[in-house]
Every structure is written in C-alpha cells, then in structure tokens.
Amino acid sequence: MTAFFYINLHMSIFCCTFAAKMKSMQYSIKEVFSPKLFSTLRNYTKAQFGQDALAGIIVGIVAIPLAIAFGISSGVGPTEGLVTAIIAGLIISVLGGSKVQIGGPTGAFIVIIYGIIQEFGLSGLAIATIMAGILLVLMGLAHLGNVIKFVPYPVIVGFTAGIALTIFSTQMNDFFGMGLEKVPANFIDKWIFYAQHMHMNWWAFGIGMFSLLVCIFMPKITKRIPGSLAAIIIATFAVWLLKRYAPESWGVASLQTISDLYALPHGIPAPHLPSMELADGESFFTTVQKLFPAAFTIAMLGAIESLLSAIVADGVIGDKHNSNTELIAQGVANMVVPFFGGIPATGAIARTMTNINNGGRTPIAGVVHAVVLLLVLLFMGELVGMIPMACLAAVLIMVAYSMSGWKTIVGLFKHRNRDFWVLVITFLLTVIFDLTVAIEVGILLALVLFLMRTSEATHIRTFHDEIDPNEDSESHLNLEHLTIPEGVEVYEIDGPYFFGIANKFDDIMTHVSGKEYPIRIIRMRKVPFVDATAMHNLSMLIQRSHKEGITIILSGVNDHVHKQLMQGGIEQQMDPHNICADIHFALRRASDILELKNKN
Numbered sequence: 001m002t003a004f005f006y007i008n009l010h011m012s013i014f015c016c017t018f019a020a021k022m023k024s025m026q027y028s029i030k031e032v033f034s035p036k037l038f039s040t041l042r043n044y045t046k047a048q049f050g051q052d053a054l055a056g057i058i059v060g061i062v063a064i065p066l067a068i069a070f071g072i073s074s075g076v077g078p079t080e081g082l083v084t085a086i087i088a089g090l091i092i093s094v095l096g097g098s099k100v101q102i103g104g105p106t107g108a109f110i111v112i113i114y115g116i117i118q119e120f121g122l123s124g125l126a127i128a129t130i131m132a133g134i135l136l137v138l139m140g141l142a143h144l145g146n147v148i149k150f151v152p153y154p155v156i157v158g159f160t161a162g163i164a165l166t167i168f169s170t171q172m173n174d175f176f177g178m179g180l181e182k183v184p185a186n187f188i189d190k191w192i193f194y195a196q197h198m199h200m201n202w203w204a205f206g207i208g209m210f211s212l213l214v215c216i217f218m219p220k221i222t223k224r225i226p227g228s229l230a231a232i233i234i235a236t237f238a239v240w241l242l243k244r245y246a247p248e249s250w251g252v253a254s255l256q257t258i259s260d261l262y263a264l265p266h267g268i269p270a271p272h273l274p275s276m277e278l279a280d281g282e283s284f285f286t287t288v289q290k291l292f293p294a295a296f297t298i299a300m301l302g303a304i305e306s307l308l309s310a311i312v313a314d315g316v317i318g319d320k321h322n323s324n325t326e327l328i329a330q331g332v333a334n335m336v337v338p339f340f341g342g343i344p345a346t347g348a349i350a351r352t353m354t355n356i357n358n359g360g361r362t363p364i365a366g367v368v369h370a371v372v373l374l375l376v377l378l379f380m381g382e383l384v385g386m387i388p389m390a391c392l393a394a395v396l397i398m399v400a401y402s403m404s405g406w407k408t409i410v411g412l413f414k415h416r417n418r419d420f421w422v423l424v425i426t427f428l429l430t431v432i433f434d435l436t437v438a439i440e441v442g443i444l445l446a447l448v449l450f451l452m453r454t455s456e457a458t459h460i461r462t463f464h465d466e467i468d469p470n471e472d473s474e475s476h477l478n479l480e481h482l483t484i485p486e487g488v489e490v491y492e493i494d495g496p497y498f499f500g501i502a503n504k505f506d507d508i509m510t511h512v513s514g515k516e517y518p519i520r521i522i523r524m525r526k527v528p529f530v531d532a533t534a535m536h537n538l539s540m541l542i543q544r545s546h547k548e549g550i551t552i553i554l555s556g557v558n559d560h561v562h563k564q565l566m567q568g569g570i571e572q573q574m575d576p577h578n579i580c581a582d583i584h585f586a587l588r589r590a591s592d593i594l595e596l597k598n599k600n
Contacts, residue, residue, distance in 0.1 A: 032141055032324045036099045037363040048362060055360030056368025059102055062226045062354050063089075063369060064376055066399070068258070068384060069392045070105040071343065073170055074113035076122070077262040078384055079377070080341050081105055083269065086373045088333040088345030093366025095332055097325030098310040100317060102351040102366050103333060107399045108301055109344045111166045115434060116294050118185045124291055126274030126338035131288065131295035136303060136331030145323025151304055152450075154412070154423040155442035157405050161423075162430025162438060164403035167396055174393035177204025179256065187431050203242075203255040204390040211235045211394035226354070228395045235391035236383070258392075259385030266381050268374070271339045298334070298344045300439060306330050306347030316356050350402070418449050451500050458495025460505055467583065482583060488590045489517040490555075490583075494526045497561075499533030506537045518550055518597070519590045523583055525556025535568040542573045551593055553578045555586035 063085050071081020085104035092103030116125045139145070169190055173180050180197055184190050211231040218227035242252045258264075310321040326347070333345055355365050376384070412420040426442035467482040467490065484490055493505065509520070530538075545552050557565065557579055565571055571579065580586040 032143065033328050034097070034322055034325050035095045035329070035363075036097060036322070036325075037094050040099060040362040040364075044362070044364075049364060051359035052362055052365040053368050055355050055358040056365040057372055058358045059351050059355045059360070059365065060369040060372025060376075061229055063102070063104060063348075063351055063373060065228045065232045065387075065392070065395050066348075066351070067105055067373065068387065069396050069399070070107060070110060072258070072262065072389075072392060073110050073167070073396055074105070074343055075117040076113070076341075076343055078258055079263070079266075079269070080343055082373055082377045083340050084337050084342035084345050086268070086370050086377065087337050087340055087342060089366060089373070090370040091333040091336060092306075092329050092345070092347065093363040093370065095325070095329035096347075096363065096366075097322030097327075097329065098313060098347070098352075099319055099321070099362055100313050100352055100356050100360055100365065101306065101310055101321070101326065101347045101363075102355050102369060103306070103330070103347050104345050104351065105343055106305060106346055106348050107167055107396070107403055108160065108163050108305055109298070109346070110170070111163055111430075111434070112294065112297055112301070113343050114170070115185055116291075120287075120291065120294075122341075123274055124287070125343065127287060128291040128295045128298060129334050129338045129342075129344050130274070131291060132298035132302065132344060133331045133334030133336075135295065135299035136327050136334060138331075139299070139303060140324040140327035140331060143324055145307065145327050151443065152419075152422065152446035154419040155426050155439070155446050156304065156308070157408050157412075158423040158426025158442055159430045159438045161404050161406070161409060162427045164400040164405075165427075165431055167403070168400040171393040171396050171400075174256070174389040175205070175208040175397065177201025177208075177255070177390060179254075201254055203252060204388070207235050207239065207255065207388050208390035208394045210238075211388075211391040212397060215394060215398040228398065231394060232387055232391055236387050239388045239391075240386055256389045257385060258387050258389065259382075261389065262385075264381040264385040267378050269341050272341075274338050297439060299331075302330055302334065302344060302346035303327055305349070309347035309349040309352050312349060313352050313356060316353070317361060418452075422446050422449060454496055454498070455500035455504075458493065458497070458501045460501070460508060461492045461494065462508075463490040463492070482587060484587065485519075485591050485594055487517060487594055488519045488521060488587070490521045490523055492523040492526070496529055497524070497527045497534040498529070498531040502531075502534040502537045506541065509541055519553065519593060520545070520550060521553045521555050521583070521586045521590060523555045523586070524561060525558075525582070527558075527561055530561055530564055532568075535564070535570065538565075538570055539568070539573060542570070546573075551578065551590075553580060553586050553589055555580045555583050557581075 064082075067081040067085035068078040069081070071078050071084070074081070088105075089103045092101060096103070113125060116128055120128070166187055169187060170183075172178070172194055173183055176199075178194070178197065178199055179201070180193070184193050211234075214231040214234060215227035218225060218230045239252075239255060239257065242250075243255070246252045306326055307323055310323065310326055313319075314321055330346060337343070337345060351369075355369070360366075409423065412423060422442060422445045425445060426438050429438035429441055463484055465484055467484065491505070491508070493501070495501070497505075542552050552574060554565075554574075562579070565579075577589060580589055
C-alpha cells in the first residue's frame, strides 16, 4: 500500500505540473533544448581550445579516483564507475545547457544505488536509472528547470549531510581492513554489525590514515595536484613495493586492492538490453511500480544537484545556463548509461569547479575529460587494479566531509529556528530511513512552514470609529482621518487571503453581532491573491450575511483579485456597487445604505 501511495502521489503531482506547464506556455523547441556546445563553437579559437584541453585533462585526472571510488562504493565496480563518467560526461557536455558542467557519478547517489541493488539487483538499478532519465527529459520539456531550484535550502543541506554521514559509515569496513561481507545497508544495523565484528588490519588502517593525511594536507602544499590523486599515486606505489619486496611474515598480502575484489577494467562494455524482470520473475509493470519511488528520487536528486552546480558555475564565469536543456541532457545521459552497465549520473560540483579554476570555458573541456577517462579505461586497467581499498575509503571519507556542510549546520544551530528543525528532520530521515522518504517529508515540512509563515505575515485588523490613513503611509502627508459611520465595521486583510488565513477570518466574522454592525466593509487593498478556500468562505459569508440582514462591501480590490472573484461567482452574489475601488468609496457607499435603511 505504501508503494502505491508513493506512486500515485508522485505521478499526480508530476502529471498535473507537467500538464499545467505545457498548457500555459508557448512551446518552443529552441527555448527548451538549446545545447551550449553549438553556440560556443561559432566563435571558437585555438587559444580557447588550448585552455579547454588543459582543463579537460586536469579534471579527467581528478575524476579517475572519484569515478572508481563511487562505482565501488555503490556496489558495482571500478569499470562501471569509469564507464558512467565517460558516457554520461560526454553526453552532458555535448547536449547540456551549461558551458562548463562536468557530469558523472557523484557521492549523493551512492546510498540510493546501494539500496536499489540490495533490494532489486543490477537489473532493477538499470530500469530505475532509465525511468529517472525519462522523468528528467519530461521535466525539461515541461519547463520545470526553474521550479526545481525552489527546493528549500534546509532540505538540501539536511539530506546532503545525511548522505555524507552514510557514505562515511560505508567506508569503515575498507578503512580498517575488516574484510566483512554482507554488511547491512541500513545505517543503524550497519554500525551494530561493525561493533559485533570489529577487528583491524593494521596495514589497511595505516594506508588509510596516510592517504587521509595526504588528502588533507596536499591542498596546503599545492592546489595544482588534487589531494585524492596524490594519495592514490603514493599509496598505490607504496603497496606495490610492499607486496613485491616485504617479507611474507609481515602479512602485507592481507592488504586488499581493487583487483582482489573486482574484475579489472579493459574497455567500454558492449551495449546490452537491461533485463525487464526482477529476480523473482515479476512482470515489467510490477517492476516499474516498485521502482518508481527510487527512480523519482534519482531524478529529483540529479536535477537538484546538476542545477545547483550550474548556478554556482554561472556565478563564477558570468554566464547563464539553460536549465531545461540541462535537465534534458541529464535525462538522456541516464537513459543511455544503463545499456553499458553504468550507474546514475548528474552534474558534479567539485569537478565543475576544477574545470573552471583551470581555464575551462566551453563544453569542449568536458569532452576532453571524457576522452582522458576513456584512455585510462583502455590502457591503465592493471594500474587501477593495484589501488588499495583503504586508500579509496580515505578518498571517500574526504568526499563525505566536503559534502557534510557542517559550517552551515553550525550557523543554523545558533538560531535554532524552524529551518534548523527541517534540516534536522531531513538529516535523520536520510540516515535512519532513506533518501526518498527524507526528500518527500523534508519538502512537505518546508511547505507547511512556508504556509505558517505566510499565515503569520497576513494580519487582520478591525476598525470601528475611524481609520488613520497615516498609520501605514510612507508619504507622511498628514492625511485626514476617515470617520466610520455608526453601525459600520471595517476589517482589513493585510496579506494573501488563502486557506491558512481564510478560516481564521471566518471565525472572527462569525462571532460579530449583525444587530450592532449591519454593514461590514472588507478592505482588500493589500490582498495580492485569493485561493479556492478563501473564495468559498467569502461566498458562505455573503450568503449568511444576506440571511441575517447584513450588507457586505468589498474595498480596494485589485484587478487580479477582482477577476478571481468574478470567475468564482462572488460578484453575482452581491450588488456590483458594493465592490468599491477604495475605502473612500466604500465608506460613502456604507453611508448611503444606512441612510436608505433609516428612511425605510
């Protein structure tokens, strides 16, 4: 039942948004899909190619250990990590909407991928990735690129920090050289399992600590050589020397390398069609139903991470990316990589910034980066196999640290406002449950808090004797006070008139005696919009007031709200003369009605 709830919820939200967007916009293929590569090549120069080639080579070298580490930590292998970085990186650079975006596997996907493989196997991962790619393409076609950017920052920080802690926990096995198999995927179960089987391989721990120190201190020595690359080169060479020359009694043979656990990469795998059924023989439709929540999470996370990366890049290079084109490129990449055994990919902020800092300014740098990784896959398979697992664990621990955003968390903790608690809840849900639940609940909480704040920002004031127009006027013209006739009550709604405030206003109006105030003016000059609940409550108020002999006058209704009232049938329920342009007309109208009643 839970799975069906998620599927129906996601599909309803997505389909409604997609339909609304497609209906409300003039469809232009150039606006939706306009890759930056083609526009930048028009005035391309040799000098720019030199800068892009150098940046591409450097970012390709930086991506080697990360692609391998992300592939292994996700539960697949080094080849799959490199293949994803090559194919996805190439497609995202060629078709993307950002000049400098570098695509590939990222740490954010590790938790999701590992969980999918544990539950559905590699075929399930392939299907989920293709589904996520389709969703990303549909998001781009529906012009949802700008909408994705409005995911609340505390939610992003919360699930990013949760992913960071989860990545850190997955590396303990290799960092300490415990050699444990079938480690539970759940965070709490994992640490219980570690505690029950805790032991240490001192060689692995020594290599891991050394690699971690190199990652930490290398940037302080030089920023030209990435700490992760330096750590892998030095640690791999040290382990090679130890295994070749150290006495057998030292026990160096127990130090695990990539080749001890995984088949060595020897080139791009031949494309193949992913299996459309799960291991237990379920139908394709049942498989899609079960995998949709995971696919939706991959798509949302990929969209958020890639667009955030593109926004950061825009600020550095002074450009503006096309978010819809970027989503389509990300979608195509994720639809293609599963056919080569790859894993989900997105824009990588760290690699994108490395590209920018080394002179990359066009998508050619991303293409060169993919070529560098291809050469590694084709000709350096044996060297890749010699990398110690403890060293890769140290690299991923540094990735987790960089992702954690602890400075932001500390800053929000000092205030401990509602945003901080949204962050904490999202973080805990990510760690204890999974990212799908965390994103959904986090966004829901942020939406509830937004509505609460909007409700709090909307004020209802009541006037009986007079209105001071200078109270909220910025002109300070000492305007004349407005006298309210006896028997007239004025209510002013200051802010959006929606369901959060409509029920509160309705309660206020219900407790007012119609005998004492037979005319009520609702001043709406500061109401930017009304929603369906407000329209319903207003309609019921007019009907109830009419039965009680009370006249309702609306004042200061702007054109947009007036149009909404007409569409909602409110204008047909009351005298059109009782919808006044401003409070002066409303008070005069109230006086005329009172005078007429007194004559009768």
